[in-house]
Amino acid sequence: MLKINIIAGLLMLLSSFMLSAAIDVYKFDDPEKEKRFHQLAFELRCPKCQNQNIADSNAEIAQDLRTKIFQMLNAGKNDNEIVDYMVERYGDFVLYEPRVNPQTYLLWYGPALFLVLGLGVVALIIRSRNKQYQQGNDHQPSLSNSEAKALDGLLKTKSGKKQ
């Protein structure tokens, strides 16, 4: 218990250095590059932080990586080259936008699949209910006024019994 507390305390201490926003200043000769810089820093995860991109993190490594991006941009590298460079060093972990590969098919295509399945089920339900409706098998329409009154009556009666 005590050990855990100490570890928790240490973690807190470590994390306390990240509380301030990372603000540093790069001079870009081209606003297009500045935009790409922000985009890249937003999409890359700081490899050592809890859950922060390298734009927001104040950790030393994030600072270094920002500088690295800045240098690579100025050296005329394109976005893919920069991202590849980062992945080569730190693995897929640094990508906040995971690459589409067999490992992530479920992640990327899952939502669309679920949507299609869900809408398919709904279509089936609608078909059967619509058929019932057209055939006039509508046993109990919506609460009409008299029924609403009956319901209120039911609510008012002292009933512990099932209706």
Next chain:
Amino acid sequence: MNPEIGGFALIIALFLSVVLALIPIYGASTANEMWMSYAKPLAAGQFLFVFISFICLGYAFSHDDFSVVYVAQHSNSQMPIQFKLSAIWGGHEGSLLLWALILTGWTFAVSRFSKALPLDMLARVLSVMGIVATGFISFLLITSSPFARYLPRYPVDGADLNPLLQDFGLIVHPPMLYMGYVGFSVAFAFAIAALLSGRMDAAWARWARPWTNIAWAFLGMGITLGSWWAYYELGWGGWWFWDPVENASLMPWLVGTALVHSLAATEKRGVFKSWTLLLAIFAFSLSLLGTFLVRSGVLTSVHAFASDPERGFFILMLLALTMGGSLTLYALKAPNVKSESSFSWLSREVLLLINNVFLTVMAVTVLLGTLYPLLIDALGQGKISVGPPYFNAVFVPIMCAMSIAMGVSVAVRWRESTPKAVLDKLWKPAVFSIICGLLFPMIYGNGFEARVFLGISISLWVMSSVVTEFIGKFRNAQSITSRLKQLPLSYYGMMVAHIGVGVTAVGITLVSNYSEERDMRMQTGDTVEIADYQFTFQGTHVVKGANYMADQATIVVAEDGETIVTLRPEKRRYNVKNAMMTEADIDASLFRDLYVALGEPLEDGSWAVRMHYKPYVRWLWLGGILMALGGLLTVADKRYRQRSARQEPTNA
């Protein structure tokens, strides 16, 4: 003595909740009125003792009793009193105690305000809540008692609360959020009671609905406050990070939104009953999952202030039991639940179903994205991250599709509408939204922008379709005022909530597309221009706070040469933990925020300064408030209050 009283009260509460979990529900199944009638006093007793326990912890905090481990770790004598008190839920143990307090509070409220509920139903509902309380209070006592002591040698002063949490946000955000999380336990208990008793009719839906709406409104408010807090406190100017902890609160909210709509259909038309039950089970299960994710530390997150695998395991067990038990019960009993009516292919029922599919898929997407890294890791396939770019790419299109369906749903009637009638109602708002969406980026921005067009059109569509429908209600009315009074409050609630969705969507669209941000190195006297505002840095000076020292900068903002505001962002160093904190300063207004955060001092005496221009950012939270307000308005509808006239059902 005081902490021991707190611990002892908690033990008594545990005994009461065990009895509550067993006796009334058994009485209900054997039709024993006396045993059923134990439910109410037990609910009251349970609440009272958890409350005493909570007061004891509060007393320990306010009187700086650092012999209590939890207080010593989360407080400090220098802290202002409001933060000492809100530090009660600044860590794991106290958060759980707050959870338990709110849970027993909800239980007590149900026992007090459900006078129309038949005794057997009430007994079952309260017993199910007693089961949940048993789980949580034993969790508290076994793994995370906030009353453990450092004895005989205890620290002279406390370790201080994480400075990030020493803020107004901590006072309001967690209690709101927990009110929502735990509030879904009421909907859950009603669902289980319905499955047990086989009673699942319009009356049931009418009982369950107000509780569900209140919980949903609180959760929405909690999320809104959390977003606002992160925005001004973290110093990054972001308002949503797709952080696992945020996702953990978003999932129950999405499912809860589906539940609120499904319940409306169940009450009005007697349809989707088994689906409503399932949603109620899942809304609460996801709340538990959220607690598990936050408290166990399986997911790394900026919010992970306290996490511990053993505790995570306990919550996981609770979750497994809750879900396993309730889903088994559901599988056994739900097939007996039959819908009472049918509907045409073009009816509000259909639109609500579609809306439910969208909301559920959104919740599943968030779940998938949040858990996928864990899954890949568990399969030994390495470490990946899933972050904002993924969620934005997948979530936003579904959200757009749902919003389009939302506009249609208000124009469609229950049971059946003709396509012509729907088109007649909708073509005007559709044309209006598209034209405004086209014009807006040209007038407000620098030319056409597809994303702005889409966002604005959809937001306006959501709002204008509701307003058109509302105006349509007056077409044949003799007098406007009498018609205004005639419309049920739940209708106004729906309207306000839907407009809230539109308002939030406007905020998201504009703040994402037209924000400007600059990080600058500034020396005294330097001026930077952002979005027609000139920011002039006038140096820093040292300020002393209650428990911190700060460098405070003075930044004068001018528009067209005329000074409009002076902003004073701070860089604070908290005495106890020696932690640095960025305290941003914001000039807020309805149409734009000016946001300034102070970075590091640089070698030559200049400072790194971050300046944001955030158009319409307030609309995000304004919409959130409107949605919550809509949920509450619905509850105030008189059809939920009529029964208060009748006397107590319990007099066995």
